[in-house]
Amino acid sequence: MTTNVSLQEANAADAARLDNLLQLYIHDLSALFPHVELSDSGRYTYAPLASYLTGVPERRAFLLRADGRLAGFALARRGSPALPEAEVWDVAEFFVLRRLRGAGVGRTAALRLWEQLGGACTVRVSNANVRALSFWRRAIAEYRGKVRELSWSPSTEPWTVFHLQPNDET
Numbered sequence: 001m002t003t004n005v006s007l008q009e010a011n012a013a014d015a016a017r018l019d020n021l022l023q024l025y026i027h028d029l030s031a032l033f034p035h036v037e038l039s040d041s042g043r044y045t046y047a048p049l050a051s052y053l054t055g056v057p058e059r060r061a062f063l064l065r066a067d068g069r070l071a072g073f074a075l076a077r078r079g080s081p082a083l084p085e086a087e088v089w090d091v092a093e094f095f096v097l098r099r100l101r102g103a104g105v106g107r108t109a110a111l112r113l114w115e116q117l118g119g120a121c122t123v124r125v126s127n128a129n130v131r132a133l134s135f136w137r138r139a140i141a142e143y144r145g146k147v148r149e150l151s152w153s154p155s156t157e158p159w160t161v162f163h164l165q166p167n168d169e170t
């Protein structure tokens, strides 16, 4: 098991690093989401990345490190497409390198992320992403606060939304 998992706030200097990690993440998810297309240059496009690196307080990017080595990333923003509350922190993207999976890296990082964000948070996951759904349920089981699970259908596909509220806000 990896014991030393850390979350490091990213900034504009990490743009290429995050873009590289996004390539791996999107390629993974493209197996589940057939509409995700590779561009003709051989890369995936993730237009919102720059908005996470401008330093505005409503958008935050994090690098995940396991024993000091790059292990994944997380992007979070104020406001969830699934809920009307403007203040809630939405975990927009979350990724752990394949080689490190199944060792608790994601779980530890998720708990740290919610702690660092503070306040209410949401996680949205497509029901087709069975592994991620099971992962979030497991991570949330260790969350100290109130959890609501909601169904969400942004398209024809069903998604699950977890709404997390820390104990001091209940």
Ligand SMILES: CC(C)(COP(=O)(O)OP(=O)(O)OC[C@H]1O[C@@H](n2cnc3c(N)ncnc32)[C@H](O)[C@@H]1OP(=O)(O)O)[C@@H](O)C(=O)NCCC(=O)NCCS
Binding pocket: 025, 028, 093, 094, 095, 096, 097, 100, 101, 102, 103, 104, 105, 106, 107, 108, 124, 125, 126, 129, 130, 131, 132, 134, 135, 136, 138, 139
């Ligand atoms: C989902 C993801 C972040 C999980 O990261 P991870 O570091 O492997 O997760 P952990 O090792 O912390 O697993 C925690 C729990 O999740 C569940 N879990 C993890 N991988 C699983 C799998 N392949 N199948 C079923 N359950 C799984 C288990 O309950 C596990 O608990 P355990 O360690 O007690 O068995 C990683 O697989 C990933 O990056 N996937 C691709 C991107 C993605 O889908 N992101 C989420 C978008 S919503």
